[in-house]
Amino acid sequence: MSPLYAPFLDKLAPGATILDAGCGSGRDALAFRERGFAVTAMEPSPVLARMAAVHCGLPVVIRRFQDLDWHARFDGIWACASLLHVPLAELPGVFHRLAQALRPDGVLYVSFKYGRGEREHGGRRFTDLDGVGLADLLGLMPRLEILKTWVTADCRQGRSDEWWLNSLIKHQSVAMRPRRSAS
Template identity: 50%
Template structure:
């Protein structure tokens, strides 16, 4: 993805932050509950690419130590209004935390990482986890990178390609499932849901 394409994706979230954050959004309840069941009470959670902060709020309501971050400063401000606390503005390629989190929730966020940069980003994410910590992420499935009708970039991986990328980034345990669903664009979508664990 070129710098221009990166800017186009960020420009969408800048120009539509309030609308995007205020939309009616059905939370992924089953996956959220499964994620939280794997955590100890008060565990440190990173909501990576938190968007409008909807899921961060759920984690906070369940007593977790939540760090919320997003690459869009405008979305981060919307999330701050929802959760009542500071939201970090951090691009995936700038992650520098080390062994800080027990779990990372990346709901429909890493799908914007350029294919050529995804392995490096996944390596950075793995290092932010404590030994034995785990990541839950979701991607829009496909065969080649592209853009949606809003001009947003997506990496659109296949399950095989994505699994190989995780392995290349040093994740020893990776489970990928798929399911039909939708998204902000209202289009039918095949989703890949990834659960990956850092070595203990």
């Protein structure tokens, strides 16, 4: 995971506050804690939250993205392979809540399975996004600016044909002016 951590952590000061949003197993929360960051782990699944707390040695807040109510609390938010379980229609509200939880000039990392649309696989719901789809969503958020977007192959065995959209997004302290289209 280090190649994914680097662009995100490079934007944060030593000891910065990070929300691992949708922490799953607690793998990333543990990695950030071991690097000296002040980590809050959050997971909507009570079962996963208990497992993550054991793995990362941190308390894990059980909360859905749709229920986030933190305000200007975090320097960075890490949402790795977690927002992809939020229905597409609910993503604008979730991005708004994530932006509220970030301090001005904070950074947000997100990843989605690369593609477009919603699907069900193995009894789980997925929202897939490509760069244009993410830009369209964030176009509704005047304080969120995409800093970098890149695509990576899935590193897990047997999944080399699956791709991920990764994006690093900055919470602007002042709303950006709308971009004019070139004509």
